[in-house]
Amino acid sequence: xxxxxxxxxxxxxxxxxxxxxxxxxxxxxxxxxxxxxxxxxxxxxxxxxxxxxxxxxxxxxxxxxxxxxxxxxxxxxxxxxxxxxxxxxxxxxxxxxxxxxxxxxxxxxxxxxxxxxxxxxxxxxxxxxxxxxxxxxxxxxxxxxxxxxxxxxxxxxxxxxxxxxxx
Numbered sequence: 001x002x003x004x005x006x007x008x009x010x011x012x013x014x015x016x017x018x019x020x021x022x023x024x025x026x027x028x029x030x031x032x033x034x035x036x037x038x039x040x041x042x043x044x045x046x047x048x049x050x051x052x053x054x055x056x057x058x059x060x061x062x063x064x065x066x067x068x069x070x071x072x073x074x075x076x077x078x079x080x081x082x083x084x085x086x087x088x089x090x091x092x093x094x095x096x097x098x099x100x101x102x103x104x105x106x107x108x109x110x111x112x113x114x115x116x117x118x119x120x121x122x123x124x125x126x127x128x129x130x131x132x133x134x135x136x137x138x139x140x141x142x143x144x145x146x147x148x149x150x151x152x153x154x155x156x157x158x159x160x161x162x163x164x165x166x167x
Contacts (some may be wrong), residue, residue: 004072004155007056007164014042017060018163020155025142026064036060050090070100076112077103079131092132100133104143116140132151
């Protein structure tokens with residue numbers, strides 16, 4: 001199973017982490033979806049976003065880890081070269097380097113490498129794809145092939161909406 005994840009933070013200090021599971025990169029609908037409410041989320045620290053988001057993702061994924069073949073995060077795997085992990089790199093390490101992680105970011109992070117730009121639909125704005133435990137060219141090809149006619153694939157839109165809708 002492939003897991004697409006996202007986290008939304010709220011002013012009162014809690015967060016909602018969301019996941020959609022699907023079997024194939026081109027699936028139009030999730031096999032399963034859920035959210036987890038996390039209380040007392042760490043404050044945002046510039047350059048250390050993973051310290052805020054990683055505990056949320058681990059709480060979300062704990063029950064389904066044995067089923068997962070790949071995890072998609074909203075963000076980057078690397079923040080520089082491969083010696084500077086971003087959220088995806090930290091998640092891969094936290095999972096004992098056993099489950100590949102693909103990062104799909106909507107905004108450019110200068111210096112992040114390796115990253116491939118993926119254009120989808122009619123959009124002139126790329127998605128920025130990075131990966132660990134997974135060939136980056138395959139990750140980019142699979143993100144390109146995901147269901148949906150727009151820049152953001154259907155299931156990535158779904159996971160974003162799911163965490164925003166639950167308070």
